Amino acid sequence: MISVTRRYHFSASHRLHSPHLSDAENALLYGKCNNPFGHGHDYVLELTITGEMNRDTGLLAPVATLDHFVGDKILRLFAYRNINVDVPEFACLVPTTENVARVIGELVCRHWTESFGDLEVRPWKIQIQETDRNGFELLLPVLSVENPSAQRNESVMVHA
Amino acid sequence: MLVTRKAEFSASHCCRAAALSDNENWALFGEESHPSGHGHNFIVEVSVAGEPDPVTGMIIDLKELKEILEREVVEPMDHRFLNHEVEPFGRVIPTTANIALEIWRRLEKQFRPAQCHLARVRLFETPDLYVDVTPPAHA
Numbered sequence: 001m002i003s004v005t006r007r008y009h010f011s012a013s014h015r016l017h018s019p020h021l022s023d024a025e026n027a028l029l030y031g032k033c034n035n036p037f038g039h040g041h042d043y044v045l046e047l048t049i050t051g052e053m054n055r056d057t058g059l060l061a062p063v064a065t066l067d068h069f070v071g072d073k074i075l076r077l078f079a080y081r082n083i084n085v086d087v088p089e090f091a092c093l094v095p096t097t098e099n100v101a102r103v104i105g106e107l108v109c110r111h112w113t114e115s116f117g118d119l120e121v122r123p124w125k126i127q128i129q130e131t132d133r134n135g136f137e138l139l140l141p142v143l144s145v146e147n148p149s150a151q152r153n154e155s156v157m158v159h160a
Numbered sequence: 161m162l163v164t165r166k167a168e169f170s171a172s173h174c175c176r177a178a179a180l181s182d183n184e185n186w187a188l189f190g191e192e193s194h195p196s197g198h199g200h201n202f203i204v205e206v207s208v209a210g211e212p213d214p215v216t217g218m219i220i221d222l223k224e225l226k227e228i229l230e231r232e233v234v235e236p237m238d239h240r241f242l243n244h245e246v247e248p249f250g251r252v253i254p255t256t257a258n259i260a261l262e263i264w265r266r267l268e269k270q271f272r273p274a275q276c277h278l279a280r281v282r283l284f285e286t287p288d289l290y291v292d293v294t295p296p297a298h299a
Contacts, residue, residue: 001296002257007288048292057177057188058255063289064190 003050003124004060008070010079013040014095038082043100044129045074047108051121060121069115073107097130104128105142162279163219164207167229169238171246172199173254189255197241203284204233204263210276220276232266256283260291 015038016030026034033039047070053060077087083095089103108123116122123140130136175192176185185193192198206229210219240246242254252258260283268278284290 001292001294002261003292003294004257005290005292053257056179058175058253058258059188060257062188062190063192064187 001050002053002060003048004066005046005048006063006066006070008045008047008075009042010045010075011040011042012078012081012083013038014083014090014100015039016094016096018094019092038084041130043078043097044132045070045104046125046127047123048125048127049121050124051119054119061116061119065115069111073111074104077107078104097128097134097136101126101128101136101138102142105138105140109141161211161219162207162209163222163225163276164205164280165222165225165229166203166205167226167234168201168203169234170199170201171237171240171242172197173242173249173259174198175253175255177253192255197243200285202237202259204229204260205280205282205284206263206267206278207280207282208271208276209279213275220271228267228270232270233263256285256289256291259283260293264293 014033015035016033017026017036018029021029047066049060049066051060078100081087083090083100087095087103090099093099093103105123105126108126112123125137125139127135127137173192174195174197175189176195177188180188182193206225208220208225212219237246242249242259244250246254248262249258252262260281263283264278264281267281271277279294281293282290283293
């Protein structure tokens with residue numbers, strides 16, 4: 001089995017605050033991440049694809065096609081943005097990195113076929129580092145953010 | 161259990177398909193298609209799977225793993241132009257995927273099956289692009 005992983009970088013701000021909790025509960029749960037003015041990170045996103053390598057080209061997919069796809073479908077939405085305010089999916093969703101991973105996974109899966117439908121490759125995994133001490137991995141596909149139980153893996157792996 | 165050893169080699173390559181036009185090669189390979197070639201500091205991480213020997217406590221002696229990587233990968237590829245000097249890249253385009261597959265082929269026979277086996281080859285072309293080869297190791 002062969003897979004290709006491409007790493008991307010984006011900087012964004014967010015605030016962790018759940019409307020289902022009181023201000024005091026939010027402050028206790030999220031600590032500094034509940035700061036009302038928000039704060040930011042330099043996120044590192046890895047997208048791993050797998051499938052059949054084209055024997056004539058030695059490629060699973062052209063890197064430029066992958067870069068254009070991630071740039072257009074993901075980075076354009078998140079880079080240099082306030083995730084709570086600027087990314088519509090987070091209007092009612094706390095932008096923990098678990099949820100950022102889920103939304104990015106869902107966007108990748110939703111738009112995959114229109115960009116890669118003629119290639120025998122599929123998205124396999126995304127990994128997000130919020131900082132270099134917090135990493136999150138999510139196996140794809142993610143079918144629906146609104147219906148998390150439809151996902152192949154319901155939990156997001158967290159490693160220190 | 162896995163044990164992983166890292167090695168580095170610097171090499172030049174050029175990714176173009178002879179049957180395609182310059183424009184088609186650019187669309188597929190981008191900057192990698194410049195005919196005169198360019199180079200990378202490739203980093204290869206080789207993972208071997210097995211159980212620690214009850215006497216030595218080791219899956220494989222890391223000195224032996226280091227020697228295998230040096231002999232099979234670093235010595236033949238370091239400071240070489242892969243297309244011109246390293247088989248099979250005279251006829252196979254040395255994309256990251258093909259180099260990783262070739263490293264797998266060179267390494268898979270190097271381990272004693274009763275002791276350990278090759279589990280993964282991870283090849284970084286740059287810090288932002290890497291390929292994993294795992295069993296079954298075919299494209």
